Amino acid sequence: MAGAVKRKITGDSHRQSRRGTEESPIVKWVLISVAMAFCVVFLLLPLANVFAQALQLGVSAYFKALIDPNSWSAIRLTLIVSAISVPLNVIFGVCAAWAIAKFNFRGKSLLITLIDLPFSVSPVVAGLMFVVLFGMNGFFGHWLQDHPVHLFGKVYEIKIIFAIPGIVLATTFVTFPFVARELIPVMQATGTEQEQAALTLGASGWTTFWHVTLPSVKWGLIYGIILCNARAMGEFGAVSVVSGGIVGRTETMPLRVQSLWQGGSTESEAAAFAVASLLAVLALVTLGLKTFLEWQQERDFERAQQAPATTQEERRFPSPEDFR
Amino acid sequence: MATRKFNALPGFGLTMGVTAFFLTVMVLIPFAGLVIRACGLDWHDFWQLATNKRAMEAYRLTFGASFVAAIANVVFGTLLAWVLVRYEFPGRRFIDAMVDFPFALPTAVAGLTLANLFVGNGWLGRFLVPLGINVAFTPLGIVVALTFVGMPFVVRTLQPVLEHLEREVEEAAATLGAGRLRTFVTVIGPTLLPSMLTGFALAFARAIGEYGSVVFISSNKRGDEIAPLLIMNRLESYDYTGAIALAVVLLVFSFILLAIINVLEQWASHFQS
Numbered sequence: 001m002a003g004a005v006k007r008k009i010t011g012d013s014h015r016q017s018r019r020g021t022e023e024s025p026i027v028k029w030v031l032i033s034v035a036m037a038f039c040v041v042f043l044l045l046p047l048a049n050v051f052a053q054a055l056q057l058g059v060s061a062y063f064k065a066l067i068d069p070n071s072w073s074a075i076r077l078t079l080i081v082s083a084i085s086v087p088l089n090v091i092f093g094v095c096a097a098w099a100i101a102k103f104n105f106r107g108k109s110l111l112i113t114l115i116d117l118p119f120s121v122s123p124v125v126a127g128l129m130f131v132v133l134f135g136m137n138g139f140f141g142h143w144l145q146d147h148p149v150h151l152f153g154k155v156y157e158i159k160i161i162f163a164i165p166g167i168v169l170a171t172t173f174v175t176f177p178f179v180a181r182e183l184i185p186v187m188q189a190t191g192t193e194q195e196q197a198a199l200t201l202g203a204s205g206w207t208t209f210w211h212v213t214l215p216s217v218k219w220g221l222i223y224g225i226i227l228c229n230a231r232a233m234g235e236f237g238a239v240s241v242v243s244g245g246i247v248g249r250t251e252t253m254p255l256r257v258q259s260l261w262q263g264g265s266t267e268s269e270a271a272a273f274a275v276a277s278l279l280a281v282l283a284l285v286t287l288g289l290k291t292f293l294e295w296q297q298e299r300d301f302e303r304a305q306q307a308p309a310t311t312q313e314e315r316r317f318p319s320p321e322d323f324r
Numbered sequence: 325m326a327t328r329k330f331n332a333l334p335g336f337g338l339t340m341g342v343t344a345f346f347l348t349v350m351v352l353i354p355f356a357g358l359v360i361r362a363c364g365l366d367w368h369d370f371w372q373l374a375t376n377k378r379a380m381e382a383y384r385l386t387f388g389a390s391f392v393a394a395i396a397n398v399v400f401g402t403l404l405a406w407v408l409v410r411y412e413f414p415g416r417r418f419i420d421a422m423v424d425f426p427f428a429l430p431t432a433v434a435g436l437t438l439a440n441l442f443v444g445n446g447w448l449g450r451f452l453v454p455l456g457i458n459v460a461f462t463p464l465g466i467v468v469a470l471t472f473v474g475m476p477f478v479v480r481t482l483q484p485v486l487e488h489l490e491r492e493v494e495e496a497a498a499t500l501g502a503g504r505l506r507t508f509v510t511v512i513g514p515t516l517l518p519s520m521l522t523g524f525a526l527a528f529a530r531a532i533g534e535y536g537s538v539v540f541i542s543s544n545k546r547g548d549e550i551a552p553l554l555i556m557n558r559l560e561s562y563d564y565t566g567a568i569a570l571a572v573v574l575l576v577f578s579f580i581l582l583a584i585i586n587v588l589e590q591w592a593s594h595f596q597s
Contacts, residue, residue, distance in 0.1 A: 021494040023504050028411060035407040036419070038400045041448070042472055043422050046437040047429075049447060053440055092346040095339040103336050111343070117351055120578045122533025124552040125571040128559065129354035132361050137564055139357055173350055195333055205334035234430025236536035237552065241559065254432035254536065261436060261540065273440075276433040283428035290428075291421045 050280045054273035057266070065271035066278070070248045074256035074275065077164070081252060082232040085172040089228050093179025094221070098209075100180075101187035102195070112184070118176045126173050127241025134160035162244030167252065170238040175228045182224030186217045219300075223293050230286040234279055253279055362572045365565055373569035378546070379554065383573075386551040389463060390531035393470035397527045398520055401478025408479070409486040426475050435540025438469055442541070463548060465541040473534055474527030481523035485516060485592070518592035525588055529581040533574065 023031070055062055065071060096115060100108060118126065135141050141161075148157045160166045194216070198208040214221075236254040243250045245259060253275055260272035362370070373379070407413075408420050426434065442449045442459035452459060459465045489512065497507040535552040542548045549557070551574055558566040 021491060021498055021504075021507075027504070031403060032407050032411055032413050035400070035404045036415075038404065039419055039422065042475060043419075043425050045441060045447060046434065046472070047425065049437045049441050050433060053437070088346075092343065092350075095342040095346075099336060099339040099343055102333050103340075105340075111347075114347060114351060117355070120529065120533075120582045122535065122552050122571075122574050122578070124535045124555050125358075125533070125574055126354075128555060128567055128571050129358045131559065132564075132568065133354060133357045135564075169350075173354065176350055192333055199332055199334075208333075209335070230428050234432070236430060236432040237534075240535075241556065254430050257432050257436055258540070272436060276436050279430045279433045283425065283430070283433075286428045287421060287424060290424065 047280060047284075050273060050277050053270065054277040056273075057270045061267070061270060062274050062277075065267075065274035068271065070251070071256055071260075071271065071275055073248050074251045074253050075278070077167070077251065078233050078253040080164070081167050081171050082229055084168050085175060085232050086225060086229050088172055089175055089179050090221075090225060092176070093183055093224060093228075096180040097183035097187045097217075098213075101184050102192055115180050116177050118173050123174055123235065123237025124241055127170050127238040130166055130169050130173070130242050131161055134166065136161075161242050162246065162250060164250065166242035167239050167250065170242045171232050171235050174235050174238050175231045178228035178231065179221070179224035182220050182227070183217060186220035187213070190216045219293050219296055223290065226286050226289050226293075230282060233282055358568065358571060358575075361564075361568050365569065369565070370569050370572075373566045374573050378549070379551075379570060379573075381547065382549050382551040382554040382570075385463065385466070385547075385549065386532055389466045389470055389550070390528050390534075392467050393474055393531050394524050394528040396467070396471045397474045397478045398524050401475065401523060401527075402482060402516070402520060405479045405482035405486055409483055423476050423479050426472050431473060431534065431536025432540065434472055435469055435537035438472060438537065439465065439541040442468070460541060461543040461548070463542075466538050466548070466550065469537040469541045470531040470534055473537055474530050477526040477530065478520065478523030481519050481526065481592075482516060485519045489515065518588060518594075522585060522588040522592050525581060525585045529578060529585065532577060532581075 022028075066075075096111075099105075100112065132138050133140055134144065136145075138161075144158050144160065148155045150156075158165075160169070190213075194212050195208050198212045199205070203211070233252075234254060235252075236258075239252055240255055240258070243252065243255060245251055245255055247259065251259065257272050257276045257279070260268045260275065263269070263272075365373075404423070408416060408423075439460050440446050442452065442465060444450065444453045446460070449460060457464075459468055493511055494507055497511045502510070533552060535550075535556070538550055539553060542550065542553075544553060551570060555567045555570045555574075558564075558570065
């Protein structure tokens with residue numbers, strides 16, 4: 001964290017003189033203990049419990065639960081949905097960040113507010129919006145039913161609600177701001193001088209983006225992608241509104257967890273935890289990568305500090321909204 | 325940043341076009357659809373659907389539980405941020421990284437494991453249930469789940485503020501004879517207050533819309549029905565207008581909170597830099 005860096009630079013000389021501004025050891029350790037107790041109950045126990053419950057019937061039962069055809073199809077569907085919705089968000093995020101960070105135009109702050117909008121909507125309400133558009137009583141529901149697609153001599157009815165397209169739409173909606181909001185501050189911080197220089201030297205716009213802009217914002221982009229992916233794979237509320245939960249067909253992993261848990265038996269509860277354990281691993285990998293990327297940015301920041309000639313924007317703290 | 329006039333960078337038209345297209349298709353049209361449907365409702369019907377007894381019970385539970393959870397987050401989040409910034413202890417960096425865990429963990433998994441922890445034979449339930457403290461499938465469980473999902477907000481809002489707090493001010497207070505508690509309440513506290521309120525509002529806003537973790541730990545019966553669940557139940561019984569009416573009420577509250585958060589963040593930024 002940047003704070004740790006800062007302490008290294010400014011803090012050590014003050015060590016000796018801190019007696020008046022430090023709590024007594026007893027108070028200090030009581031505070032640490034209470035905080036750690038809270039962390040154990042709210043972070044570590046829930047995490048450990050996922051794996052303990054998943055393995056309660058043994059390792060072979062664990063793997064049997066995962067290769068169950070319905071769970072397997074849920075895993076596949078989750079991968080498909082995130083494979084569609086994350087790239088869509090990357091295209092949108094890069095375009096939005098380029099337009100917002102590199103140009104001035106009227107209505108910019110309105111545009112940023114609109115991009116952030118999906119974060120302030122309850123997932124269930126987000127799902128409902130797509131039901132209103134594409135459901136049977138929705139705006140386009142009847143039109144879609146009356147206009148099937150003729151392809152290779154067969155007739156396909158386009159279903160969006162209670163089908164995969166609806167799940168993709170709902171997932172893309174709830175993950176919409178992730179990449180853009182990570183990239184905008186990073187692109188703004190790098191300014192436009194380097195790109196202008198590249199263009200003056202005769203590089204095309206695309207070359208400039210690929211060789212000048214992209215390398216300087218790559219950590220921010222990867223950061224946005226992993227957060228977006230974590231949310232895309234784990235989304236529950238919005239997806240459960242539009243999915244219909246047809247076992248083996250429109251169940252994503254989080255929905256599979258719910259239907260197994262509602263199964264009631266010990267086996268099906270253990271199976272619910274087995275599927276949940278994969279999502280918990282995803283969360284841990286996401287956290288690990290996130291910490292690694294912050295460490296990378298911190299290293300870049302330290303390097304910039306050592307080279308006094310370059311002026312560097314102060315490193316951005318991870319915002320509390322990064323993960324929403 | 326260069327102004328538009330002197331900006332030689334290409335691609336504004338293309339990127340702006342793509343942005344506007346995605347924004348319209350993914351966000352504006354779905355929003356418009358909901359608003360148009362809501363406007364199509366008769367005002368009297370809308371009011372009836374949005375404020376009938378069952379809906380009022382759902383609001384009371386949603387806002388009540390979210391409020392209690394946000395308060396718990398302010399108390400423990402402030403403590404945790406303070407401990408993480410001010411003290412060195414083994415495992416500090418690990419805990420610091422783990423604070424974001426509730427954001428990274430899918431809400432369904434959070435609800436599943438929390439419910440299981442607090443049932444009669446769960447790791448915590450086996451101690452709490454004999455004492456008469458029932459968490460799983462009660463409103464208390466809803467508070468626990470909402471505290472979990474909102475936990476990182478206060479910590480992450482306060483951490484940078486605490487990092488940038490000037491030690492000299494505390495030293496001045498100490499030389500003037502103030503004890504640590506008095507310094508905290510009268511010197512540090514007022515500086516932290518805007519950020520604490522921001523964190524509170526963020527956690528509260530998140531809790532109001534939360535669905536995934538709550539359905540696992542709540543009994544989901546009539547009295548334990550949060551507003552998003554009631555939307556879900558109305559949809560399942562094909563009561564679309566009822567669902568839309570509730571959704572509009574939740575949206576209005578979200579937007580009011582969003583406006584309040586913006587004001588708070590501006591206020592908090594006066595205290596930094």
